[in-house]
Amino acid sequence: MESNALMWFRKGLRIHDNPALDHACRGSKRLFPVFVLDPRYLDPDPSAFSPGSAFAGLNRIQFLLESLADLDSSLKKLGSRLLVLKGDPVHVLCRILKDWDIGKLCFEFDTEPYSLARDNKVKVNRGKPPLTYQSFVALAGEPPTPLTHTYSVLPPIGDLRGYEVLNIPTIQELGYGDVKQEKFSPFRGGESEALERLKKSIDDKEWVANFEKPKGDPSAFLKPATTILSPYLKFGCLSSRYFYHCLIEVYRTSKKHTSPPVSLVGQLLWREFFYTAAFGTPNFDKMRGNKICKQIPWRDDEELFAAWREGRTGYPWIDAIMIQFLHWEKGRDVFERLLIDSDWAINNGNWLWLSCSSFFYQYHRIYSPISFGRKYDPTGKYIRHFLPVLKNMPNEYIYEPWTAPLSIQKKANCIIGIDYPRPVVDHSSASKECRRLMGVAYGSKPSAEENLNISRRKPEGDDQKEHQQNASKQRRKLI
Ligand SMILES: Cc1cc2nc3c(=O)[nH]c(=O)nc-3n(C[C@H](O)[C@H](O)[C@H](O)COP(=O)(O)OP(=O)(O)OC[C@H]3O[C@@H](n4cnc5c(N)ncnc54)[C@H](O)[C@@H]3O)c2cc1C
Structure with missing residues (x-):
């Protein structure tokens, strides 16, 4: 039966290779794409040692807002929009699930096949996370291929029953009006920027194939020696599985390429290694x-x-x-x-x-x-x-x-x-x-x-x- 679905965006701030969004759209009459601004994470903390909230500095908050704005604009192109709400996410979610008559709640953790596969692998290792990179790589195997589905339109948003949804706030509207910071990080948040940056990296096939850490120059800041994709991975603007897949495609057409742990694929595996160790420790x-x-x-x-x-x-x-x-x-x-x-x-x-x-x-x-x-x-x-x-x-x-x-x-x-x-x-x-x-x-x-x-x-x-x-x-x- 067709039901109302709620897509709760938390970390996966993107449309591409997003299994939770894919589940949310499938068989749903209405789709409510929601992001909840959590005051605990975002409200200014005047006692912090640098401008920002108790948990995040201003640059990261700005990156998040840019990522949300980009997501909202992508959703709008698909006939939808991002419904921004504010409050303790647990309370907000519990209320809207009831008030919007939601039959299906989707968010990235439970539905992400890569996480499930990873967690199962950890269980295979008698519930103990592998603690060396080599043993992790041996256990991890290949991730599943990313979703290639693209959307032309998303299910329409249903009746909001009087809820006031917000636009993506500016950093000033979040309460940082008095902070004297004109310039933010030169890396703009959002899926569009992430995909563009990824494309620039993988277009240079030779660079990808020869990438070897720590050979690059860590002091190169105008033209960095690495991809600078980590903030996009952190906010889920870029799917790590998709990134991995693109790199493997480059390797397929290269005569020779570097290997983990020093290669670019090797860097991504460090990420997964630390996730696995952290999850099981x-x-x-x-x-x-x-x-x-x-x-x-x-x-x-x-x-x-x-x-x-x-x-x-x-x-x-x-x-x-x-x-x-x-x-x-x-x-x-x-x-x-x-x-x-x-x-x-x-x-x-x-x-x-x-x-x-x-x-x-x-x-x-x-x-x-x-x-x-x-x-x-x-x-x-x-x-x-x-x-x-x-x-x-x-x-x-x-x-x-x-x-x-x-x-x-x-x-x-x-x-x-x-x-x-x-x-x-x-x-x-x-x-x-x-x-x-x-x-x-x-x-x-x-x-x-x-x-x-x-x-x-x-x-x-x-x-x-x-x-x-x-x-x-x-x-x-x-x-
Ligand atoms: C003390 C310390 C703290 C760090 N904290 C973080 C953090 O909070 N978040 C974070 O994403 N990275 C962290 N790193 C790892 C690393 O510095 C960054 O991931 C890297 O600088 C990102 O640059 P890049 O995207 O250009 O990496 P590339 O070299 O282009 O690598 C591609 C991707 O591989 C992954 N990767 C690369 N290096 C590492 C690594 N050492 N460990 C795990 N994954 C890696 C990242 O997801 C990165 O985006 C930390 C490193 C140090 C030394």
């Missing part, structure tokens, strides 16, 4: 109570943390990007708020990785905030762009401006300690201390639940051996 986003996380006595120094968060460590490369110094949970929180592609599983997974808390265990390998950036960008273009205060510093001092003689600092119009901070720590001794404490933590094998005071324990030989074996099993991945 209780307390994935914490150190305590997280069985796969090393228990490390991270320093808890609010001043150092704020210097890092606000880009005033005195190390230009760090200040221009941000690398980790303190407890990974704190760095994760900063990224969770500020990244436009912020994604729970991937952000936590990468922080666990880079802090050598899980997945990757070569803690003695510490990136240098001086030589790492210099290798890719010897003249410091990236630093000069994002830290204009250093723009006149000669090349030889750009990564270590505190070593420049005063006469050079004066000539460059940048006095260290006044115009740009001195280093907050001496990297050489701080990294030695970090390595020492991590060595102790690795050797002490505490239980996840323990309230730790690791530095008092003695290293145990067997665990060191186990760590070394793990480390050699894991392949280095540079992000």
